[in-house]
Amino acid sequence: SRSYRIAVIPGDGIGVEVVPEGLRVLRRTAELYGFTVETEQFDFASAAYYQAHGEMLPPDWHETLVGFDAIFFGAVGWPEVVPDHVSLWGSLLKFRREFDQYVNLRPVRLLHGVVSPLRDRTPEEVDFYVVRENTEGEYSSIGGRIFEGTDRETVLQETVMTRIGVDRVLRYAFELARQREKKHLTWATKSNGISISMPYWDERAETMAGQYPEIRADKYHIDILTANFVLHPDLFDVVVASNLFGDILSDLGPACAGTIGIAPSANINPERTFPSLFEPVHGSAPDIAGRGIANPIGQIWSAAMMLDHLGEHAAGEAIVAAIEDILVDGSVAKTPDLGGSATTGQLGTAIAERL
Amino acid sequence: SRSYRIAVIPGDGIGVEVVPEGLRVLRRTAELYGFTVETEQFDFASAAYYQAHGEMLPPDWHETLVGFDAIFFGAVGWPEVVPDHVSLWGSLLKFRREFDQYVNLRPVRLLHGVVSPLRDRTPEEVDFYVVRENTEGEYSSIGGRIFEGTDRETVLQETVMTRIGVDRVLRYAFELARQREKKHLTWATKSNGISISMPYWDERAETMAGQYPEIRADKYHIDILTANFVLHPDLFDVVVASNLFGDILSDLGPACAGTIGIAPSANINPERTFPSLFEPVHGSAPDIAGRGIANPIGQIWSAAMMLDHLGEHAAGEAIVAAIEDILVDGSVAKTPDLGGSATTGQLGTAIAERL
Ligand SMILES: CC(C)[C@H](C(=O)O)[C@@H](O)C(=O)O
Ligand SMILES: CC(C)[C@H](C(=O)O)[C@@H](O)C(=O)O
Numbered sequence A, B: 001s002r003s004y005r006i007a008v009i010p011g012d013g014i015g016v017e018v019v020p021e022g023l024r025v026l027r028r029t030a031e032l033y034g035f036t037v038e039t040e041q042f043d044f045a046s047a048a049y050y051q052a053h054g055e056m057l058p059p060d061w062h063e064t065l066v067g068f069d070a071i072f073f074g075a076v077g078w079p080e081v082v083p084d085h086v087s088l089w090g091s092l093l094k095f096r097r098e099f100d101q102y103v104n105l106r107p108v109r110l111l112h113g114v115v116s117p118l119r120d121r122t123p124e125e126v127d128f129y130v131v132r133e134n135t136e137g138e139y140s141s142i143g144g145r146i147f148e149g150t151d152r153e154t155v156l157q158e159t160v161m162t163r164i165g166v167d168r169v170l171r172y173a174f175e176l177a178r179q180r181e182k183k184h185l186t187w188a189t190k191s192n193g194i195s196i197s198m199p200y201w202d203e204r205a206e207t208m209a210g211q212y213p214e215i216r217a218d219k220y221h222i223d224i225l226t227a228n229f230v231l232h233p234d235l236f237d238v239v240v241a242s243n244l245f246g247d248i249l250s251d252l253g254p255a256c257a258g259t260i261g262i263a264p265s266a267n268i269n270p271e272r273t274f275p276s277l278f279e280p281v282h283g284s285a286p287d288i289a290g291r292g293i294a295n296p297i298g299q300i301w302s303a304a305m306m307l308d309h310l311g312e313h314a315a316g317e318a319i320v321a322a323i324e325d326i327l328v329d330g331s332v333a334k335t336p337d338l339g340g341s342a343t344t345g346q347l348g349t350a351i352a353e354r355l
Helices: A015-033 A047-053 A061-066 A084-089 A092-098 A163-179 A197-210 A222-231 A243-256 A297-310 A313-328 A344-354 B015-033 B047-053 B061-066 B084-089 B092-098 B163-179 B197-210 B222-231 B243-256 B297-310 B313-328 B344-354
Strands: A003-011 A036-041 A070-075 A103-109 A127-133 A143-146 A154-162 A184-189 A216-221 A238-241 A264-268 A276-280 B003-011 B036-041 B070-075 B103-109 B127-133 B143-146 B154-162 B184-189 B216-221 B238-241 B264-268 B276-280
Touching: A003 A015, A015 A036, A015 A070, A015 A297, A015 A313, A015 A344, A047 A084, A070 A092, A070 A297, A084 A092, A092 A276, A103 A243, A127 A163, A127 A243, A154 A163, A154 A197, A154 B197, A163 A184, A163 A197, A163 A238, A184 A197, A184 A222, A184 A243, A197 A216, A197 B154, A216 A222, A222 A243, A222 B243, A238 A243, A243 B222, A264 A297, A276 A297, A297 A313, A297 A344, A313 A344, B003 B015, B015 B036, B015 B070, B015 B297, B015 B313, B015 B344, B047 B084, B070 B092, B070 B297, B084 B092, B092 B276, B103 B243, B127 B163, B127 B243, B154 B163, B154 B197, B163 B184, B163 B197, B163 B238, B184 B197, B184 B222, B184 B243, B197 B216, B216 B222, B222 B243, B238 B243, B264 B297, B276 B297, B297 B313, B297 B344, B313 B344
Parallel strands: A003 A036, A003 A070, A070 A276, A127 A238, A184 A216, A184 A238, B003 B036, B003 B070, B070 B276, B127 B238, B184 B216, B184 B238
Antiparallel strands: A103 A127, A103 A264, A143 A154, A154 B154, A264 A276, B103 B127, B103 B264, B143 B154, B264 B276
16 A cells, blocks of 8 residues: 655744644545555754754754655744754755755645735636746855955855756756646746846757747746736746746745745655655744644645645645635634634644545 | 936837837926926937947947936837847946946835726835845856856856945935835845845845934845735835845836836936936837837836936926826826827827826
8 A cells, every 4th residue: 555754844933833734634635545654753954953953954864864755844944043044054955955856846826715915816817836946046055255344345146057957947847837738838037137147047948948849938037027927927827937036936926826824835856866845835933933823724735735746646636625625614713814713723623624 | 597418318119109208298397397408319229229330339328428417218128139138238237337326216106096906905005115226236247157068067147246335225225214204124135045145235234224223124035025015015115125136126016006017217326426317117018119009107207206316306296296197087098008099199298288
């Protein structure tokens, strides 16, 4: 029988509160769909671990995690204890890079039962994916300062794009577009202003487009692309972008769909050489942590993406359907962000029971 | 009597169609407010000039323009004739850098009579400025390619921030915030992911904030900031950002306010060592060029910003009031983008007459 080994890393803040709800739903689908899930939980990649050890991760984190089928991640970040760039470069961004999770995949979907901040948009009109390059580009740690503390102070930061890095994420996006009904791919660029890296990105995208004649491919500069997420979300099907542009678009997209607090994400190593990592788009939310009121849907939806990645497509779809069902059902108590007074656990339980 | 010398550069596409309407309104305000405007028109910074000369600008462009009080610019770009990064780095981006127009100022205002794509937002709630660094940062032309055409192909592009460059745009933004009622400044960052340049930007902003205790200053990472433009435009008063982030925010902001086609912008050299440049946010729009249907409001509103910069505050305000008046007035024919069938000239004339 099918069995999956999942590393569970709750992390910080509301991560600790929503991960158990994700696991609750995961276990319930396992029962219903006839597979087993074996989980092991880790306390690293958290501020508490950092306080105790002066590092975000133990030295053997790579060997510890590499054998798992997937990593189920909550959220990391607690700026009072450790600066964000330290906690993130010391954990999440390290996982992405060292486990070569070069695709960050985030659905932008206006779910039934969710109110979009955009006027008059229907669920049929807002349904696309952002495919973000997740290992290189603008997120390099190369650069530095010179003439510190003087008027000549100058700071350099390198953007690094490689043919391998660019081509593989473009290929993933074109393959995804090919499987979808609209067969439409949009790439984000800024080649009119950023005159070396972005024209390169365009060149590779144009070359790749030539290999997929059945796909309608177009490009938008990032400035007008963000405008079009607001004005015409119906224009998009698969949107592929560099690390930074993908980061922006995959927050903006869910905001337009009204799902910024509940959107999921997958950090994927498509070759399965390393485990992929699944996490909600939201962060650790120090402002509401510890009160048991965090919305667990982002974490639960991330479990659905994880199951999909593991090949349990029916189970993954069932979770999304259950989420949508609960959102539409006015008789179910919701968490405060959705206008209700339910706890994290109550909403998680409601979704598990709806399956 | 007050007199201003204005260099007029229509550029490409609809630039050529909307600039005369901007001038029409400008001349009318001059009559009404008792100043004179002397204009000289130039045909460079256009695809036609490029075709004839193989360059976007004549060798003596700097001497030619430097003595003017301001530059009134249409739009540049005609990709069929000259690639965008060539036409832009060869003209607009050159003006910004060589005339040290280090502030790009763009209002985000939901005008009366304009329909925002956001649900339930009122003009009182959407009224802020984006202040964009306009000469350095992510828009550097430093970098290159190595191992071209092979699997090792690697492309580097440098982001360059200087203390002088960062501090002066921050100071401008803090001074602007100080003059406004809410006294609230937000700076855009991405210091959790982009770990060298952006933490530097934060440091300088924090230092500057210390010098302005009367201003409430906060920071947002660019991803969640774009989300908040959609979800909570009422949170903002003055938003200051690096060159790239400012580019994005100053398209997204007007999109949220429903004014992407009519928003203005000012490229300002605050010391007045060099002329400042005023242009609509929209581009040359090859798809509708030549049909006389382009909306001239962005160009006319840019004239208002120009007058404001020249010290003609009352005249500038009168133009914005006339624009708003015309937008609200259902009996005035509008251009097709606003749902009417008026020509560019008819709408421009209507605004000039409303003054
Ligand atoms: C055309 C382009 C180079 C330019 C920019 O990125 O600065 C434009 O988008 C703008 O905002 O003025
Ligand atoms: C927290 C931050 C470093 C991270 C990123 O920028 O990648 C986050 O915004 C995300 O999108 O996962």
